[in-house]
Amino acid sequence: MLDKVMMERKEVRKDYDERLAHLEIRMGELQRQCRSMGIPIVIVFEGFSASGKGTMIGRMIRPLDPRGFQVFTMEKETKEDKRHPYLWRYATKMPAKGRIHIFDHSWYQGFPDILQADEICRYEKQFTDDGVVLIKFFLAITKKEQKKRLNHLAGSEDTSWRVKEKDWKNNENYDKCFSQFDTMLVQTDTANAPWTIVEAMDKKFAVDKILTTIVNGLEQAVEKNQKKGNPETDSKSEDTDAYLQNSVLKGVDLTLSLTPEEYKKKKKDLQKRMEKLHNQMYLQRVPVVLAFEGWDAGGKGGAIKRITQCMDARGYEVVPIASPNDIEKAHHYLWRFWNHFPKDGHMAIFDRTWYGRVLVERVEGFATEEEWKRAYQEINDMEAHLVKSGTIVLKFWMHIDKDEQEKRFKQRMETPEKQWKITDEDWRNRDKWD
Known part of the structure; x- marks a missing residue:
């Protein structure tokens, strides 16, 4: 893609000032419309070193209401970032409905x-499928211009701190950077999240x-939102239900049991092992996620209690998952779980999980079939x-x-x-067992 870009393009319209004033007014209008419609917006800036990313961000936010956007400088990982999965620091910063990040x-x-490119494309698709407007910019300049900047x-004493050793190396290796950037752009330029060079x-x-580009993208999003009808919330899928009932769960042997004596001994031995493993997990900086799902009264809470009895409470977090609150509802449904994933050496234990999307949200019609x-x-x-x-x-x-329930x-x-532990909702859920 980059080899087809006319780097030296500088032509500026004669009515530039008038046009810019119109674009700024329109951006302010569209921000308010997107906020009222609950449309989340993500704008990404990538590009060569010294290509002007900071300058362009500063210029584009001028007409926006500062209460409705936030800028994240993500070039350098913090110590906390490094102790989490790579995407954690991005997934936890995705916007709520109506905001611009x-x-x-x-x-x-x-x-x-x-x-890899396919991982990035699927990651972005999660958000665009959920209604996020994703606008991606890549700022391109020549090697000569980069060195000049x-x-x-x-x-300058005021700006010398901004130039790092890696910036000079990037200029020396401009052709190599060019090739890698070009590969990145080609492989991640998708219909739902295209690049604008x-x-x-x-x-x-x-x-x-x-x-x-921003005005056009937001206008399309507003128009699409206005045309959108009420989505289908039919949660029934007979093929999937039949598969689960006739294969996975039907094959579980519910007659398996332990005598009280066997249980007591096994629990004691396993808790001792668990205590040692928890210490090793911390020393070796291994993060662990335990996810518990199942029927009401299935024993999730009891199992979690027995697991944690032998562990240092400073090294784990039990995360009880209930109905999402208003802030959580305003984000992608996985956002609230990303916020609880453990840093290295720690454990997160989820009492109910992200599988609620395909369980209770599906059964109750809170999520559309799509x-x-x-x-x-x-x-x-x-x-x-x-x-x-x-x-x-x-x-x-x-x-x-x-019957056991x-x-x-x-x-x-x-x-x-x-x-x-027992509520009216438990009995109501029981009516939807099948």
């Missing part, structure tokens, strides 16, 4: 050593192209990234039959110290 450098810093920055030799030309069907791939991609980053992910389905419900109702 601007990234000065982005997940593309991980290409190709950490993230670096010399200018380095020659900005010929950034001339500031006015670059500003015009960037503002025009949403819960694509969630399977989104969940697989997220878990694959966790594992690739070194996280141990263990998932447990706590299975009981309908009723028995446990009644026991809870008859036991004063357990009555808090």
Whole structure:
């Protein structure tokens, strides 16, 4: 893509000032419209060193209400970032509905050593499928212009701090950078998240192209939102239901049991091992995610309690997942889970999980059929990234039959110290067992 770009393009329209004023007014209008419609916007800036990313970001935000946007400078990883999966620092910064988040450098810093092109494309598709407007800019300049700008920055006391050793190396290795950037652009230029290459030799030309692209993108998003009807919330999929009922869960042997003596001994031995493993996990900086799902009264809470009894409470977090609050609802459904994924050496234990998207949200109709069907791939991609980053992910389905659930419900109702565990919603959910 870069080899087809006319780097030296500098032509500026004669009515530039008038046109710019119109674009700025329109951007302010579109920001307000997107906010009222709940449209989240992500704008990514990548490019050669000294291509003007910071300058362009500063120019594009002028007409925007500062209460509605946030700029993230992502070039340098913090110590906390390095202790989490690579995408953690980006996934936790994705915008709520109606907000604009601007990234000065982005997940593309991980290409190709950490993230492959197909991983990036699927990651971006998660958000665009969910209604995020993703606008990506790549600022291009020549090697000669880059060196000129670096010399200018380095020659001023006010800006010399901005020039690092790697910037000079990037100029020396311009052709190599050019080739890698070109590969990145070609492989991640998709219909849902296309690249806009900005010929950034001339500031006015670059500003015009960037503002025009943003205005066009937001106008299309507003028009699409206005035409959007009520999505189908039919959550029934007979083929999937039949598969689950006739293969996976039907094959579980619910007659397996231990005697009280066997259970007591096994629990004692395993808790001792767990204590040692928890210490080793911390010393070797291995992050662990335990995910518990299952029927109401399936024993998730009891299992979690027995696991944590033998561990140092400073090294784990139990994350009970209930209905999302207003802030969580305003984000992509996986956002609230990314915020709880552990740093290295720590453990996160989820009492219910991201699988709610294809379970309760599907059954109750909170997610459309299109949403819960694509969630399977989104969940697989997220878990694959966790594992690739070194996280141990263990998932447990706590299975009981309908008769056992009723028995446990009644026991809870008859036991004063357990009555808090049973609610009207539990009985209502039971009616939807099948």
